[in-house]
Structures are given as structure tokens and as C-alpha cells.
Amino acid sequence: MAKYRVRINPRENCISDMVCVSICPDVFEMNPDDNKTQIVEKFRSPPENIAEGIISEDLRECAEQAAAACPVQIIFVEPAE
Ligand code: SF4
Numbered sequence: 001m002a003k004y005r006v007r008i009n010p011r012e013n014c015i016s017d018m019v020c021v022s023i024c025p026d027v028f029e030m031n032p033d034d035n036k037t038q039i040v041e042k043f044r045s046p047p048e049n050i051a052e053g054i055i056s057e058d059l060r061e062c063a064e065q066a067a068a069a070c071p072v073q074i075i076f077v078e079p080a081e
Contacts, residue, residue: 001056001057001058002056002057002060002079003054003055003056003057003079003080004054004055004056004057004059004060004063004077004078004079004080005045005052005053005054005076005077005078005079005080006027006039006043006052006053006054006055006063006075006076006077007051007052007075007076007078008028008037008038008039008051008052008074008075009051009074009076010074011036011037011038011050011051011074012036013072013074014036014037014072014074015071015072016030016035016036016037017071018030018037019066019069019070019071020037020066020067020069020070020075021037023062023065023066023069024059024062024063024065024066026040026059026062027039027040027043027053027055027059027062027063027066028040028063028066028075031050038050038051039051039052039053040053043055054080060077063075063077064077
């Protein structure tokens, strides 16, 4: 199954409106410490980076919908190498 890289960049620009979390909670969640969005732990890649992850084809559509809806346009979904 095809893989896709999801990036939140620059994550510090997140305005914490939770739009991405509402649209695609399987991939995005709020970080309780800084109240900005992050990638759900099981998809993080590299694991120590909360702002990048790898998802499979079945989650691509919701991640792309979240990217399109983000008011500050900091979510990117692109084919993984
Ligand atoms: S939609 Fe954009 S601004 Fe809103 S929580 Fe997600 S990343 Fe942050």
C-alpha cells in the first residue's frame, strides 16, 4: 500500500483551532503541553519528531482534507519515498 509523508511545518504557527483534529483524528491530535497539533504517536517518523509522520493510503484522504482546511496552511501530505 502506498505511503504518504505528513508534515506540520512550521508547527509553531499552529493557532490551535483543532480543525485538523476534528477532520482527521486518526492522524492529528493536540499536544497537551503547548496546545498545538501533533502527529499521533504511532505514525511519527522519525519517532522523536512530533511534527512528521508516515501514513498509509487509507488515511490519505482525511489528512489531505485537514491540510486543505487548515487556516494557516501548515499541513502537507506528499508521497513518501
Ligand atoms: S488546522 Fe492548522 S491551525 Fe488548526 S490545529 Fe490543525 S495545524 Fe493547527
